[in-house]
Amino acid sequence: MFGISRRELLLGGGATAAASLASGLAASRAFAADLTLPVSTLDHSIVPGTVTQGMMSFAPDGPPPVIRMRQGESFAIDVANGIDEATTVHWHGLRVPNAMDGVPYLTQEPVEPGGRVRYTLNSPDAGTYWYHPHCNTLDQMARGLTGLLVVEDAEDPGFDRDLPLNIRDFRLGGDGQFIALFKARNAARGGTLGTVSTVNWQTEPVYELPAGSLVRLRLAVTDVTRVGTYDLDGGLAQVIALDSNPLPRPVAPKGIVIAPGQRADIALRVPDREEETVRLTLRTPAGPRTLATVRPVGASARRDLAELRPLRPNPVPEPDxxxxxxxxxxxxxxxxxxxxxxxxxxxxxxxxxxxxxxxxxxxxxxxxxxxxxxxxxxxxxxxxxxxxxxxxxxxxxxxxxxxxxxxxxxxxxxxxxxxxxxxxxxxxxxxxxxxxxxxxxxxxxxxxxxxxxxxxxxxxx
The missing domain is CATH 2.60.40.420 (Cupredoxins -  blue copper proteins)
Structure with missing residues (x-):
């Protein structure tokens, strides 16, 4: 075991983390947060015609918000724990100081019911990320505590729209209520799959987007279990980044394998005519399952994928x-x-x-x-x-x-x-x-x- 005190352990195992947390606490008294995330319980409709009880969110009355911050700029988030159990928030994929990482006991104490904590983030990298609890993790994530976080590029690539897609299952019965969140025999194998597939807490949502426009689809699989294979059918499209990092060369959005925690950014040229829809599907043994649909609307903007500026590589150090x-x-x-x-x-x-x-x-x-x-x-x-x-x-x-x-x-x-x-x-x-x-x-x-x-x-x- 460690030869350090419990207090040192809670603050990340050293004086650097302790100093970072202390400075963050001092700063929290000096200025208001850019955003407050209220951890909440709520009832919400997932399965049409039903209301699911006992869901959790980082918002009081709907899905967790998409957090947007800019590359290289500080962003302060206050997390207010309004549920009756402890929680923390981890910023998946962000290279942040250890004290801001949101892991109970290893980097911070759990946030108890009624408690509040400030996270100050400053990402050197751009891209698509997400956030979730790291305490009572399965129960809280399974009930809805997963949200997307976008770090905007320092240089605008030239998209007309930006559409984050939070892809995840819920384990619900036919009445729309939670069933057992996991089964032990499955946990000892591949894991327990959900029963209802959703995008942004909706089943098969339809997004109306300007015809002929350029849209950045940000796919993030925040599910607790499912390793899926995804296809985007219709329109002209390219995968331009995986897990927040630009690809050397774009690839076709066919057979994209995305596991829990992973992300894929797709540049989509929306079709010109309203009858030419675009479908995001998940491959299943029973055939492709439609997750979301893009429907063109209005007169065509006549954009071209070649107009987009390439994404800049993130400043990740190169190993020797x-x-x-x-x-x-x-x-x-x-x-x-x-x-x-x-x-x-x-x-x-x-x-x-x-x-x-x-x-x-x-x-x-x-x-x-x-x-x-x-x-x-x-x-x-x-x-x-x-x-x-x-x-x-x-x-x-x-x-x-x-x-x-x-x-x-x-x-x-x-x-x-x-x-x-x-x-x-x-x-x-x-x-x-x-x-x-x-x-x-x-x-x-x-x-x-x-x-x-x-x-x-x-x-x-």
């Missing part, structure tokens, strides 16, 4: 592969005898999974030791080995990494924060350990995360 140290991580089953411990931030009651044969037993004031200690400024190759039959979208907080190679398939050298590790696959990724602190490293199938497939890396000077 020739001098990088390799660190191994095994994602597998939990050793026998490992049991979860009572936690203020909830437990599913099971331990099925582990990283390097160590299972995360719960969010507690005294978590396990780090999986690895990295030196700030050094380059590393992380070798990720999946010994299981199931897919695991592996997410690293606080830093971005580059995909290098796989023993199962050809992978592009993309920069990301969430890599989909397929069944029995070994993948290597590389990063520069440029952000000091304790950074959670976990599977984003939340049942896997909450039943052991979690750990953290420590970056120290």
């Amino acid at each position: 592969l020739a001098n990088a140290e390799t660190v191994d991580f095994l994602f597998g089953w939990s050793p026998e005898g490992d049991e979860p411990v009572p936690s203020f931030c909830g437990s599913l009651g099971y331990t099925f999974w582990s990283i390097n044969r160590v299972a995360w037993q719960g969010d507690t004031p005294s978590p396990v030791d780090p999986l690895a200690v990295l030196k700030q400024g050094r380059s590393y190759i992380l070798r990720l080995r999946n010994e299981t039959q199931n897919d695991h979208p592996i997410h690293l907080h606080g830093m971005s990494f580059r995909l290098l190679r796989s023993d199962k398939r050809k992978i592009p050298p993309l920069v990301t924060d969430t890599a989909l590790l397929r069944s029995q696959e070994t993948m290597e990724v590389a990063l520069v350990a440029d952000n000091p602190g304790n950074w959670v490293f976990h599977c984003h199938v939340i049942e896997h995360q909450k039943t052991g497939l979690t750990g953290y890396l420590r970056v120290e000077a």
